[in-house]
Amino acid sequence: MSEIVSRAVSWRYYVEIDNVNAAEFTECNGLTVTRESKGITEGGRTNYEVKLPGRLSYSNVTLKRGLIDLVLLDWLLENAGTNTVLPTLRNITISLANESGETAFTWNIFHAYPVKWTGPQLKADSNELSMEELELAYTYFQIAKA
Numbered sequence: 001m002s003e004i005v006s007r008a009v010s011w012r013y014y015v016e017i018d019n020v021n022a023a024e025f026t027e028c029n030g031l032t033v034t035r036e037s038k039g040i041t042e043g044g045r046t047n048y049e050v051k052l053p054g055r056l057s058y059s060n061v062t063l064k065r066g067l068i069d070l071v072l073l074d075w076l077l078e079n080a081g082t083n084t085v086l087p088t089l090r091n092i093t094i095s096l097a098n099e100s101g102e103t104a105f106t107w108n109i110f111h112a113y114p115v116k117w118t119g120p121q122l123k124a125d126s127n128e129l130s131m132e133e134l135e136l137a138y139t140y141f142q143i144a145k146a
Helices: 002-009 070-077
Strands: 012-017 020-025 027-029 033-040 050-058 061-065 090-097 103-118 132-137 140-145
Touching: 020 061, 050 140, 070 103
Parallel strands: none
Antiparallel strands: 012 020, 012 090, 027 061, 033 050, 061 132, 090 103, 103 132, 103 140
């Protein structure tokens, strides 16, 4: 049992932004895809509704880590104070790798842009590692198994 736990703790998520190694994260949340379902009532049928598949929607992804890198914050703030409101859309690759650096899975995220950055909570009376969070919106993702 402890061997399984030690293996799980050693997994890391590596992030590349436009094919440039950007950061190492310890958590990745929100890689979710949901298919809309539309109910249609057919004339004369009252005992059920026909369900048809609809569009896919993707939730925002949140990346967390204990080290601060202001390059990611700069991406969020890149057009602050200008007349340009659109952020630069970038392609992101999130790779799940073990402690030896062997990749198990890769998520290719397309047309991503930051929507929220949360800095670390600074507490003098705590031994916990301060975490930085970056939330990204994107159009869609694809999964590739190594």
